[in-house]
Amino acid sequence: MSSTILEAVKSAGVVGAGGAGFPTWMKLKSSPEIIIVNGAECEPLLRVDQMLMARYAKEITYALAKIVEATGAKTGVFGLKKKYGQAIAQLDFFINEYQNLRICTLDDIYPAGDEQVLVYTVTGKHIQPGQIPLSVGAVVINVETLLNVYMALQNKPVTHKYVTVAGAVKKPYTLKVPLGMAISELLKVAGGTTIDKFVLINGGPCMGKQTQINEVVTKTTKGILVLPEDHPVIIGQQRSFSINLKRALSVCSQCQRCSELCPRHLLGHPIRPHMAMRMVAYNKPDVEAVKEAMLCCECGACDLYACPFDLSPRQVNRMLKQEIRKVGLKISWENQNCQPHPERSYRLIPIKRLINRLGLHDYDVPAPWYDEMLNISEVRLPLLQHIGTPAKPIVKVGDMVKIGQVIAEVPADALGVNIHSSIDGVIRDVDREITIGKTGGM
Numbered sequence: 001m002s003s004t005i006l007e008a009v010k011s012a013g014v015v016g017a018g019g020a021g022f023p024t025w026m027k028l029k030s031s032p033e034i035i036i037v038n039g040a041e042c043e044p045l046l047r048v049d050q051m052l053m054a055r056y057a058k059e060i061t062y063a064l065a066k067i068v069e070a071t072g073a074k075t076g077v078f079g080l081k082k083k084y085g086q087a088i089a090q091l092d093f094f095i096n097e098y099q100n101l102r103i104c105t106l107d108d109i110y111p112a113g114d115e116q117v118l119v120y121t122v123t124g125k126h127i128q129p130g131q132i133p134l135s136v137g138a139v140v141i142n143v144e145t146l147l148n149v150y151m152a153l154q155n156k157p158v159t160h161k162y163v164t165v166a167g168a169v170k171k172p173y174t175l176k177v178p179l180g181m182a183i184s185e186l187l188k189v190a191g192g193t194t195i196d197k198f199v200l201i202n203g204g205p206c207m208g209k210q211t212q213i214n215e216v217v218t219k220t221t222k223g224i225l226v227l228p229e230d231h232p233v234i235i236g237q238q239r240s241f242s243i244n245l246k247r248a249l250s251v252c253s254q255c256q257r258c259s260e261l262c263p264r265h266l267l268g269h270p271i272r273p274h275m276a277m278r279m280v281a282y283n284k285p286d287v288e289a290v291k292e293a294m295l296c297c298e299c300g301a302c303d304l305y306a307c308p309f310d311l312s313p314r315q316v317n318r319m320l321k322q323e324i325r326k327v328g329l330k331i332s333w334e335n336q337n338c339q340p341h342p343e344r345s346y347r348l349i350p351i352k353r354l355i356n357r358l359g360l361h362d363y364d365v366p367a368p369w370y371d372e373m374l375n376i377s378e379v380r381l382p383l384l385q386h387i388g389t390p391a392k393p394i395v396k397v398g399d400m401v402k403i404g405q406v407i408a409e410v411p412a413d414a415l416g417v418n419i420h421s422s423i424d425g426v427i428r429d430v431d432r433e434i435t436i437g438k439t440g441g442m
């Protein structure tokens with residue numbers, strides 16, 4: 001990778017905008033054969049990536065071409081769903097300028113955007129258990145991350161985030177907001193909630209995590225969903241592990257449906273969530289089931305869709321993974337030659353059915369682009385918005401800062417990125433987050 005692009009991306013603070021916040025410069029240090037843009041956006045109700053591809057097709061196509069050129073990859077591919085007609089039309093138009101870029105359209109299934117599923121769909125190559133996309137020559141990058149790479153190439157750091165606000169709000173929308181904006185402010189822009197008793201989810205209904213109204217938008221916030229506190233998705237998320245165990249013991253019929261529909265099992269990986277359930281429900285140690293838990297991507301296809309009794313193999317696998325990490329056990333998956341399940345194509349989960357199963361039908365409405373300028377008086381920027389080392393503040397209370405100014409840094413050799421101010425203002429507090437208040441006249 002050209003050091004110019006790498007440095008630009010690093011100093012602009014670009015991290016994976018659609019996942020855990022892995023610093024993008026690290027990803028771009030590799031020498032892949034193919035760069036895949038993950039435009040699947042398979043979580044129900046989220047709309048950010050599909051809109052960005054339609055609105056900024058020229059910019060992200062340019063950024064992809066630059067990354068392909070700089071990494072020496074042979075090709076760059078946009079992987080997006082067939083139903084994103086406007087985005088496909090726009091990308092199609094701009095992609096013609098580049099010989100080594102193409103579009104791969106995806107079915108409307110869950111989880112089409114799982115990295116391993118996406119790489120298999122786009123390349124036909126099969127990532128073996130425990131391996132990453134690079135093992136088959138692929139690097140996967142999120143749409144918004146790519147737009148941030150484009151901005152970095154124009155010397156513009158990451159100061160804003162695109163989010164969808166949906167669910168039980170008066171006016172669902174998608175818009176660009178400054179990093180550090182409070183979720184309470186996002187809800188005001190949506191005209192408020194339509195219910196009094198609600199729970200907030202940061203992300204989609206399948207893999208998102210519950211959050212609080214006083215939390216803020218970070219570099220990885222993709223959407224905020226408002227759901228009634230007695231909604232099945234919320235009840236499932238809030239069920240304790242011990243209750244889940246008791247339920248598993250009394251009702252798990254070992255029907256194996258969770259394994260049959262598990263996307264990683266369908267790729268041929270040796271993961272069988274029903275065996276994890278058998279182990280915990282009957283308290284019978286099973287080394288293989290414990291090992292297999294490490295292959296779980298926690299997509300929730302098993303508990304949200306497959307299980308007829310609303311049991312959660314995902315929660316069991318999550319617990320097993322935590323235990324494995326706690327004791328420092330290294331799991332090896334060498335000498336595997338897994339092949340996708342012969343019935344895989346018949347077992348994929350259509351999004352529409354998933355939405356109905358989750359009781360989200362009423363919320364599956366457009367969340368149109370909202371263009372108005374927001375007047376945000378304060379932002380709070382956490383020092384850790386990415387995987388790796390937290391950034392260290394280089395400002396103090398009372399300092400005046402400008403939008404785009406570096407306010408916290410990570411050491412040059414550490415995994416991490418700098419944090420930039422997202423508004424013009426004055427530093428009000430420096431702790432685990434930096435609070436900036438807007439000064440007058442802005």
Ligand code: SF4
Nearest residue numbers: 252254255256258307
């Ligand atoms: S689908 Fe549910 S009932 Fe069937 S084996 Fe899996 S956890 Fe048990």
Ligand code: SF4
Nearest residue numbers: 262296297299300302
């Ligand atoms: S959450 Fe369930 S369906 Fe998804 S990978 Fe894990 S076991 Fe499989």
